[in-house]
Amino acid sequence: MATIETLAERVVRKTAPDQVGELRIVAQGFFGSDHVRHRVVNSVLVGGGGAAPVGVDAVSGTLIVQTALVLLQAVATDTASDLIRDQAGNGLSWWRRRRAARALHRAGKTVTATTEMPAVSAKDALLLAEIGRGIVERSGGSKETADLFAIVFAAEVCPQAREIDER
């Protein structure tokens, strides 16, 4: 069975190979500290935590690595359905995104890098991939990168999803 870390690496390697090194750094904090994971989840689902007033400029960067980790954690902790319910579509309220982030953070306390990934239905995989596509695009990624991320993510968490997607 694949673990979160190996799946995340496969997603990042196929989507943005130059960010594999970044994944190692981010994963170290993500799985090593509750506070860090909380901030990562918040920055992906709620926004913020990126460009600070004291930063070098206002560029916040594309959240490919962080999105992969957060979505995979949702799958691993069986909170994907909550996430899909709260995140489906783009016109969501800040409050619902916040609620999803809180739930994900609470459930993620037991997750480690070696937690095994459960099976995901093709439908859920596609919905999660769609959420991921929106996040990557909103965080400054190009449309091509966002599409690629969605396709790769769906295919990695559920191989059947690729066939459905291709159809």
Next chain:
Amino acid sequence: MTPFTLPPATGGRFGLLVLATVTSSCYLYSWLAGHLAPIATAGRYCAEQARKDAPHVLPDALSQWYTGCSDWAGLREAAAVAVLLTVLLLGVLAQYLIAPWWTRRGLTRLDDASWVRKDLVAAGVPASVSAFVDSAGPRATRAFGNRLEYSIVIGSTDYTDDCGPAVLAHEIGHLRNRDLDATALTTAVWRAFLVLAAAPTLIVALTDPAGLRYYGWRLAALLLLVYVLRCQVIRTREFYADHRAVGPHRPAKEFLAALARRGDPTSLWNQRFHPGRKQRDSVLQDSGALFRLSAATATAAGMLVGLAYRPGYHFVSILWPSSVFGKDLLCGVLFGGLAAAALAGATWRSALWTVTVESSRTTWRSVLWPVTSDGPSRATWRSVLRSIASDNVSPRAALAAVTFTAGLLAGDLIAPAQPGAAAWAPTMLRSPGPGLAVALVLAAGTWLFLRWTFTTAAPRLASTLHPRPGYHRGMVVAVLVAGVWLGFWFRIAEVFQLDPHWRAVVFGLATAAVQPVPLLVVWLAGLYTAAVVASRTSGIVAGDLRTPWRLVHLVAGGVVVAYALLLAADHTAIAAAIGRAQVDGTPAALWPLSYLLYAPALLTSLAGGLVAGLAYASRQRTGQLLAGVVTVLPALAGSLFLVSLAAVVLLDGLDRSFVTLLTGLGGLPGREATDQPRFAALGVMILALYAALLIGVVPLAWLGARIRRRWRRAHTDDASLPSRRRVAAGLLPGALAGVIIAVLGLREWSFAVTTPDLRLDYDTTAVQLVQDRARPGSLSGGDACRSLYAGGTSFGYGPQTDAGAAGQLATLAAIGMSADDLVMQRLGRAAMDGFTLRQLATGTAAVSNLLRYCLTTTPAGPGSPPI
């Protein structure tokens, strides 16, 4: 040119932000305190207690008690505001201390930070800075922290890609510039202001519709001002950090390319804290923008003075109720000084820019950091002076002066009303002609101040090996000069607010000649200029001689402090002495007073003569120029007398003034008419001053020239002369000025007279006439109060005699006596008794109590704050 030669522009902006926050909070808390039961009922308690006691006590005792009770009520409000301000400051401190710790919890500490430490050590930053990676912010590389611990955070993407080193260098730049504390405090101030001042005000305003109408837009304006200043502090620091990040090892182009690879923050919203790429590029290519006097900064500084003056004046009045000139002076030095710190800092940077640009045109060698010990080249020096004299390189002083004035009046317009301190700006709008003249006086004074700062800063920077200490000392003098000057202008504005006509403007300007405050400004500015020029000329202080700045500033600062303390110690007596001398003083009685007031200007002129002589003897063109600079400022003191003379003629009519003036010039006593000030004495003083100038300055200039020639013959090697002795000799007249001021001041103030007991010798016929018209019980309390408000606003304040003033005030007392309210009757009677017994101060205090009583019992009408 490096922008780090002088302290950066961030400091001044940060000071303005803190001042804006404190001032805005004072307004908001003052209003909130009015909603607290013990504060709101304090004034009413005084009124009710007065009603109970009125049948049993004498009128003057009731008035005295009411004064004490009103002061007590005011102090309660001040204490409540002070407590709330303390909570705000504790909030700022807590946020400053806790926020960095809180942020660090969500970061991943770098296991191997040796490469970061290597860069830190190479940049000269202590290695105790901790390094982190931000997993949640791919590009959120930043430096933050407080004095307890500084941190560098590298964004997860920056950590791994090739633009990381350039970005890290920028952050290390912030550490080198030591701007992290100011940044942490800026953020803390903003958040604390939002949570502890703006939010409670909004909540209370929502429950009070009248308050919301009155305070809503004012709160929005204050919030906007604090927000803009907060953004300005954070944006300005980025330019300085960029300059640290580039250098021979990393050209600006490479640094900007690294930034471009990170992405492009194009939206305006994203640029609220960070300058755009084009702007950063332009400042890196040409750092002139960091050295210019910004009109926006001048506007913000003016607006803050306008906002801060009235709450400051209100609280100083509560703590120091009997002060006449002291309140204006204190407020002027405090608020004007803070604003001047921002303006003068920018002007010094402008001067540095001018000096360096000029030096690059004339010589390859930098004037600021000469390689050899013989100082900057003379060609450069002459070039700089020529540029200043011909105004080729302007510090944009005129624009800054206009925007400062506009900002000050706008701030005054925004500021909520404060009891006891009326707004000037609405009065100026109602009387546009004279109002514009008052505003122009401020603009002209500010322009002169900025030009003077520039004119003294440029030679100082061109000659010093250590620009920063020179800058700091120059700032102290600039702040004192601007603060004292603004204190004087506040006085003019107060007079104009009471009597919005041309005569008040002329009166304000005319009395400048007999007020110590403007003379003190001229003296201080003249002494500093003389010291700056003396340190650079090859006259008395030739060659490598360096002026002992510590001594100069100790002497100047000591004299200013001593003079201010002496004025403060018995300001009422000096005010009374001036008033008495103007009414019935003979020329002989005015002599000591004239010495006291004119000694600073006189002695500075003498010092100017001596230095001019010393400089002129050896130099031709440069010497003439310097001599001109030295003598122009002291000559301004003499110009004040000419203005005074012209004003006497304008105010009193040509025929009568000339007669009295000529009488005075003849050494004869003035006219005996009691309703006319005796300008005869003023005539003698003017004559004496110019005589002293003619007798003193010319021989001193000649003496200076002789000394110079003898020294040149005796000591061919200038460096062998004892420098400290020569400089001490040059500055001796200035120091003597301080000693003489102190001695004469002590003599003059040795006969203390307590104000309430002071009996002025004026005709009480007008008072008697008014008193006879009073009909007790003929007016209801409300009607009487409304008549008092109307009478109070039309009260003429100007060049009038004590008899005239007493007659006008007695009208108000008669209104009080005619009311059907017993307290008003008694207070009116106390006032009338005071005016009849020629105790003007006692009567005026009772009239003030009448107005206070009315404010508590009867609303002042539309437009007043809903307190």
